[in-house]
Amino acid sequence: MRPICQSFLANHKSVNTARRQTGRGKYGTCKVHRSCQEDSIIPGTICKASKFAAMGKPYCLRCARTFRSVHALQQHYNDSFSHHRCDVCGTDEPTWEKLLQHHRKTGHRVVCQGCDDGDGMTWIPGSQEYQDHLRECNVCTTCEEHFQSPGNLENHKIAHLQRTIKCYGCDRKFPTYPSMIIHLESGACPSEIDYIDLNESAALCYQWKAFLDEDYRDDLLDRYDLDLQYAETVYPFECPGCDSYFRRLSALFQHVYSTACNQDLQSGKIGKLVRWLERRHDASGSE
Secondary structure (H helix, E strand, O other): OOOOOOOOOOOHHHHHHHHHHHOOHHHOOOHHHHHHOOOOOOOOOOOHHHHHHHOOOOEEOOOOEEOOOHHHHHHHHHHOOOOEEOOOOOOEEOOHHHHHHHHHHHOOOEEEOOOHHHOOEEEOOOOHHHHHHHHHOOEOOOOOOEOOOHHHHHHHHHHHOOOOEEOOOOOOEEOOHHHHHHHHHOOOOOOOOOHHHHHHHHHHOOOHHHOEOHHHHHHHHOOOOHHHHOOOOOOOEEOOOOOOEEOOHHHHHHHHHOOOOOOOOOOHHHHHHHHHHHHHHOHHHHO
């Protein structure tokens, strides 16, 4: 159903003028509804709002109420839960949800559904207040959800990425390179590649000193399971750009993929490791 027009004509003279302007004679549709095309208007008649205006009574068609003055009608529009107006174009929606849909469609305001306990709020696009809100509440601009920490937000954003990273050993695709490596480490890939294979390959890379603790290199080359080899948890992998250590190769890649440091999966020592693993394990590249 098209939106109901909330306009009205102020007096009998205005109604007659509107009738003449339509060119439809005595019972022509009023000018107000030539634009809104309200579904309830019968061709050849005028609307209730115009009829009450001719009687000197401003009328709200949606609420079926008359008012003592134009000011009273305007106050009704401002205060009523049946009227939700766009600050930019004046569109009057019957519900808050409809107004949010209007803003999403037009871009007149930015909607954040996570605000106000999930009821949603609107923000001026590009405003400093909105930018501060995104940062302070860790907002996903794709689905408008709030998150408790920047890390949680970064992990969530992966869900919105297209799956473009093909697995080295099968036809599955993943949204990120680290998620593909996790798949391989789990041993679930039909290729039967697992974390022991990846650990050995990392230890064989000629750049191994940049990302591997030398105390564990021989163990990885001998294909030992470090979880069984040591009573305590060990962290053989390290980030070339900071002092962070990791138990699994996938954790190192996740760290580099995030904004935690200035390393990159496509360049530097880590980039060389990625290309080495691809040459070692990518079945499609060897065909």
